[in-house]
Amino acid sequence: MYPDHDLLEKLKVITIDGPAGSGKSTVAKIVATKLGWIYVTTGAIYRSLALLFHEANLKEKDLGNIERFTSFINERYRQESSSGKVFLGEREVSHEIKAPHVSELASLLAQEDSVRKRLLPIQRKVVLNNNGAVVDGRDMGTVVFPDAPLKIFLTASPEERAERRLKELHLNGMKTNINELMKEINERDLRDTNRRIAPLKPAHDAILLDSTKSTQEEIAKIILKYALQKEMIIKKSEI
């Protein structure tokens, strides 16, 4: 018999990091639904903060009141796992946080140490309060969940990513064109990759997947196969 403290349960977290529009949240949702786990898109937390800043007419350097804003997020932020809808209290902000100006401000705020420090425990709390989670973002595998047993780094060509985002924004009634969007995505990727703190990069033990020519279902299947290989899950037929 082992003493209790020798029994460690595997962290039930799959991380998916990657650049804008690579399909992280879509795939995270499919995998989580298959496993009956929650999925958490951490970009939506950064985006919610950016929305609040934008509405208060603040810029990324106006960090004097950051504590007030992050406390508000801590108390009110909620992502509905079944639908992916994002709420701040009773207010649904799912579409507003996707607007290009919010994307840009989220990426600018994400460079700031004081912002990342305060949003880190919020991300961990959401995930660790649940029994199994698929989480996506930029630094899930490197900083937020460095001990996750399965880490994916998902990419796709810049052209494909911009096309996908364009379709999505048009579906949500937002006007933009492919050139503007390519520029916004490229600038944001460059900033997210080159920032000093928690930059976008694959963890040393991450599996690299390219979704340019694969459907979201195909990518989800590959991830589930890795989860089986790593014995994070077992087939029902084996129980």
Ligand SMILES: Nc1ncnc2c1ncn2[C@@H]1O[C@H](COP(=O)(O)OP(=O)(O)O)[C@@H](O)[C@H]1O
């Ligand atoms: N493999 C794929 N093939 C085609 N379209 C995809 C694929 N994965 C995601 N999409 C679509 O691309 C858009 C961006 O995907 P999303 O999951 O939001 O990316 P990310 O979370 O990496 O920014 C969504 O409209 C989604 O439906």
Ligand SMILES: Nc1ccn([C@H]2C[C@H](O)[C@@H](COP(=O)(O)OP(=O)(O)O)O2)c(=O)n1
């Ligand atoms: N874990 C995270 C998640 C997002 N961010 C920042 C950087 C990103 O440009 C913005 C928006 O992230 P989000 O994942 O929603 O962006 P995309 O949907 O991939 O376009 O937030 C981050 O720095 N760290």
